[in-house]
Amino acid sequence: MTAAASVHPDPSSDLWPAPYARGAVDATVTVPGSKSVTNRGLVLAALASEPGWLRRPLRSRDTLLMAEALRTIGVKIEEGVGPDGTGEAWRIIPAPLRGPATVDVGNAGTVMRFLPPVAALTDGPVRFDGDPRSHERPLHGVIDALRALGARIEDDGRGALPMTVNGTGSLDGGTVEIDASSSSQFVSALLLSAPRFNQGVEVRHVGAKLPSLPHIRMTVDMLRSVGAQVDEPEHGGAPNVWRVAPSALRGRDLVVEPDLSNAQPFLAAALVTGGRVTVPDWPERTTQPGDALREIFTEMGGSCELTEAGLTFTGTGRIHGIDVDLGEVGELTPGIAAVAALADSPSTLRGVAHLRLHETDRLAALTKEINELGGDVTETEDGLHIRPRPLHGGVFHTYHDHRMATAGAIIGLAVEGVEIEDVATTAKTLPDFPMMWTEMLGV
Structure with a gap:
């Protein structure tokens, strides 16, 4: 009943x-x-070499913050129906990433962690800020890693928001060690943008056990679906080491679960x-x-x-x-x-x-x-x-x-x-x- x-x-x-x-x-x-799929899909589509579609995206505070943040750095996102004229869909049209810009992350972990590596690829400063609670959430894994890979970040030593990423249009990339035991998003953040780094990236997790491994597997699967080459522990790689080669990413027609x-x-x-x-x-x-x-x-x-x-x-x-x-x-x-x-x-x-x-x-x-x-x-x-x-x-x-x-x-x-x-x-x-x-x- x-x-x-x-x-x-x-x-x-x-x-x-x-x-x-x-x-x-x-x-x-x-x-x-899925919020996790929607926000990863938005980032990958923004970094692709051709337009893509995101069908049945989640419309929520976190995903709308991600979409608006990408728009502020030059990405075009059109909301409407899919190419077959049915169902809600977003069309993402990549463009040269630009600064200066200000990004409101709200209290969205995916926005505050996934977008600083993207901001490092812009041609100017990108300031990140958000809700009061966002200032208390750890970002040191992403900040320290990006600095090691060649980015210039101003955070007054906080390892947290607010901060400014001074983009120069490219990032060298390479090998970096991080402690992602407080958030698997530190690893995903680097992997998502890595195909656009000059040398790609090799991320080595050092520290306590990684939480939320399924979210890293999601990141890897979605990267592969748009043409990225990823080596990971589950596929014969060294434990807690992920490698992403530099490459162009394809635009996709992605249906969100x-x-x-x-x-x-x-x-x-x-x-x-x-x-x-x-x-x-x-x-x-x-x-x-x-x-x-x-x-x-x-x-x-x-x-x-x-x-x-x-x-x-x-x-x-x-x-x-x-x-x-x-x-x-x-x-x-x-x-x-x-x-x-x-x-x-x-x-x-x-x-x-x-x-x-x-x-x-x-x-x-x-x-x-x-x-x-x-x-x-x-x-x-x-x-x-x-x-x-x-x-x-x-x-x-x-x-x-x-x-x-x-x-x-x-x-x-x-x-x-x-x-x-x-x-x-x-x-x-x-x-x-x-x-x-x-x-x-x-x-």
């Missing part, structure tokens, strides 16, 4: 009453395109309510970290089936705790923590110390917010230990973090009286989340 929500929330309110499900969810939810990480709250709804949710167009093969949800949520008590219609996930009405290393899929941690707080046994989430440096300190935020609803969560050195307890209503703060907002909504399905502070922050990667959530519930 279709779940009935106990309230009809107003997404414009400062406090959004999270809908409480009084029955099992039964819905089909079409998830917008649904954002599987953004499918998480909807799959969680099936698990929490003992219902069923289908996500159309779930790919059979993908480098997206969100694909791990099939295995993780199945272990927590559900089942899934991948057919031509998409992925259908079914809950049983029982949720089991889990002991799992999320190092490669850290962005899934908030949603998994929310489900684990409703389980019938304890959970340990490991390998995600780097989440302390995301949109907010996600480990501290999850601990505080779940505990203030009556939970029992403790931080560990590299994750969370969650002992389920009966929860009660209250305000769930988001810290301007989209995944905190969706985590609160998941808890609200099973706990009456949860109010999400600043649910509008979900627009960062999932526009219209409040409407999608209430429609899923049949409101």
Whole structure:
């Protein structure tokens, strides 16, 4: 049956009453395109030697910031329909990259990290700034690497924003060592622009274990799809070493996959309510970290089936705790923590110390917010230990973090009286989340 929500929330309110499900969810939810694929696709198309198309791109704060940033340095991006006259598509027309320019990164990790290497290829200064939280997020991996490769960057020694990249029209490239243990985006940032460097690049990661390896695999796959030559550890290369040869990149007609990480709250709804949710167009093969949800949520008590219609996930009405290393899929941690707080046994989430440096300190935020609803969560050195307890209503703060907002909504399905502070922050990667959530519930 279709779940009935106990309230009809107003997404414009400062406090959004999270809908409480009084029955099992039964819905089909079409998830917008992947932010990670959209923003990588935009960068590669901007650096190509010919125009390209990006079909079904995600339109969210992060992707619109990326598109506007590329426009400020000379790239032409036309928004409309595809070449066959159907579906939303962006046409990207490369042009000589120019400065001076000012780039607003918001709080988008992909924009603040992927674009400084591109800015080094412009013919003038490009200043980067963003939201207050962006000044606290680490950029030293990209800044130090670009300096080692020949770029001139002014950051007053902060290793963070604001900063200015003084482009000279080209970058020598070569071999560079970086510590990317705080963000795999440091590696992806260098690889994406490397075909345009005079010598390409050889990136050597030194330091603790790399997080979020699927995102680096995504970068490599997308580079290869536009004609780049990439050697990587998984294909016979040395461990933690990636090589990209200098080359011209082709323009592509790229269809963006649904954002599987953004499918998480909807799959969680099936698990929490003992219902069923289908996500159309779930790919059979993908480098997206969100694909791990099939295995993780199945272990927590559900089942899934991948057919031509998409992925259908079914809950049983029982949720089991889990002991799992999320190092490669850290962005899934908030949603998994929310489900684990409703389980019938304890959970340990490991390998995600780097989440302390995301949109907010996600480990501290999850601990505080779940505990203030009556939970029992403790931080560990590299994750969370969650002992389920009966929860009660209250305000769930988001810290301007989209995944905190969706985590609160998941808890609200099973706990009456949860109010999400600043649910509008979900627009960062999932526009219209409040409407999608209430429609899923049949409101």
